[in-house]
Amino acid sequence: MQNEILAQVLEQNRMDCSHFCKNITAENADYRLTDQTASVGFIYRHIGETTHLIAQFFGYKTEIEGTTIGQLDSGKQYDLETSRKYFEEGYNTLKKMVTETSDKEWLEEIETTWFGKIQRIKLFSILLFHNSHHCGQISSAIVKGRK
Template sequence: MQKEILLQLLEQSKKDSDTFLNKINTENASFRLTAATASVGFIYRHIGETIHLLAQSFGYPTDVEGSTMGQSDSGKEYDLETSRNLFEQGYATLEKIVNETSEEEWLAAVETHWFGKISRIKLFSITLFHTAHHCGQISSAILKGKVV
């Protein structure tokens, strides 16, 4: 039953994220709430990269580089199709993680670059909450932001 619960959580996370991410286009990708906040396009790329980089702690290697991790948005334009692919592939990897992780392994600790040693289930939840947080930022920037 645990696997089914996690798959449903993952499915809902993706569905909610898609609600906001599907609204991103070339016109609003450079929108920001303020000059000090990141753009829609930067945050979108950040979400995709982060999913892949966190999946490494589960033992799923990636060739994705963290070009947005710990960085400020310099105004660089990111290809939206690449960002979409990173997101989609990331969620496919998360689904593999759920399907391939045994019930006992979820409570076992893994070493992470950003959080130290934490349980797999905590890392999984951080990944989903991180995505939700940034989707909220994207939604606000699309609704109330502008090119700064």
């Protein structure tokens, strides 16, 4: 039952984020809310990279590097198809993780370089909140932002 609940929560998060991210285009990828905030394209890449890198703490391998984590947006252009791929593959990995993780394992602590020792369920929730937060930023930047 617990995994079914987590699968539903994950699917809702994916649907909500996908709703905003589907509106990202080459024309608006440079949009920012202010000069100091990150661009739509940077944030989109950041979501995909972070999802993959956090999945590593759960034991899932990735070849993706964290080029946006802890970095300021320098204006670099990110390939949107690659970002979409990272986003989709990341959520597919999370879906697999929910299916493969037992109820007992969710409460076990795992070691992370970013958060120290933390329960799997807490790390999972941090990631979902992280993605929701950034998808909200993307939505705002697309609607109200500028180049």
